[in-house]
Amino acid sequence: MAWIEPLKEPFRAYGRMQHRSPYMTQLSTTLIIYFLGDLSAQKVASEEPYDPSRGLRALVIGGISSIPNYKWFMFLGNHFNYKSHAASIATKIVINQTFFTPCFNTYFFGMQSLLSGQSLEQTKQRVIDTVPVSWRNSWKLWPAVTAFSFTFVAPQYRSVFAGVIAIGWQTYLSWLNMKAQKEEDERAATSAATAPVTAPSTALPAA
Template identity: 55%
Template sequence: MAVCSACRSAIRRHIDILRKQRQRRTYSSNTNNGTDLNSKTAKRSLHTPPRPQDQVPTPNNVPTLNFWQRLGPLTRAAQAYARAQRKRPYVTQVCTSLFIYLCSDISAQSMGGRDYDPTRTVRSLLIGSLSSIPSYHWFVWLSESFNYPSRLLSIATKVVVNQICFTPVFNTYFFGMQALLSGATLAETWDRIVHTVPVSCVNSCKLWPAVTAFSFAFLPLEYRPVFGGVIAVGWQTYLSYLNRLAEQRMAMKAEKLSEAEIEVAA
């Protein structure tokens, strides 16, 4: 009996020793894992920037708005135009063209020193409404094309393509339609195009490359018609003025021909 009790006590003692060793291993492994996790978390917190919502607003981390976004009523008007541009681009473009051509024609007629002619205004509004949608598609295509890794090269290419392709075609359309709608013959229309388009294309190089480059460099697509429209009021005034000079030149030429015919008949 004494031997059995001694054996049982030895077995219990051995089991207790094994249990304590197992507990020590489990504690040491948990401690090491916790230390590793804490160290990894600390390293991650050092290298990971704080989230924007966790930052305290200061002058250094609050983004500043662009100048054109801080103009009060003008900014709200531009934003309303941009919303209309995104929802109804065609209607917005036609209305914009009608406003631009109305202002430019009235300005051009006031420079001529003659009485106001509503027929000229109606003619200009028709020309502007017909060209609004093709012009819109052209500039959308131009903004989506010629996008190279170099931003400077992209903008320069867009400007050059616009000056070479769009400007001569549009000016030919403008002066040709002005002549045809005023009752000129094909020969007279061609004569007006020859005397107005080259001059207008050369003078456009003094204005529109800078306007186009600024528009593509700094303005989103929906705001470009607003910016271009403001500049186009003055430019369309100049085109209307050139067209009026061409009309006067053709009228003087017709008077001379009629006088010569009268002299020959006499």
């Protein structure tokens, strides 16, 4: 199995970086994930030209959330560890899906809306349009990822493992955000087109 040794070296290097500087490693990894996720969403899920401002928004959102997300998963890994491995995994999944996922998705879509210049009312509508469906769809992916990660992946490599999966997930979230924005623009255009027009008054002034 000597051929596999060169493949292990990048993971060992990442583990060393994680040990020396966990926060900078997490920040750097998160920025790469968000950049690739947004790039994929713009290139694959949209026919429009690449929008650098959208990519910048993704980096800001990812950068702000990187350390809190890392802290959360470290907390999750260090708690809810019972004698039964199955009970531990099930508890971590339920807590993550119940608390972290809806909070993070609200943050993600809310920040996307605010950073693009939308009002608070429009941001509220964006959250309503995107968070419930993204939360439901997260149950199709992240419980399995969480279970596999806490069962087979060493703690120092969990973030990079989840990061690879997260590239696809960020692509989906970015696509969902684009879809919601287009629907909001269409509703606004329809509302403007159907708004009643007040005719100017033709009454003569009183003598």
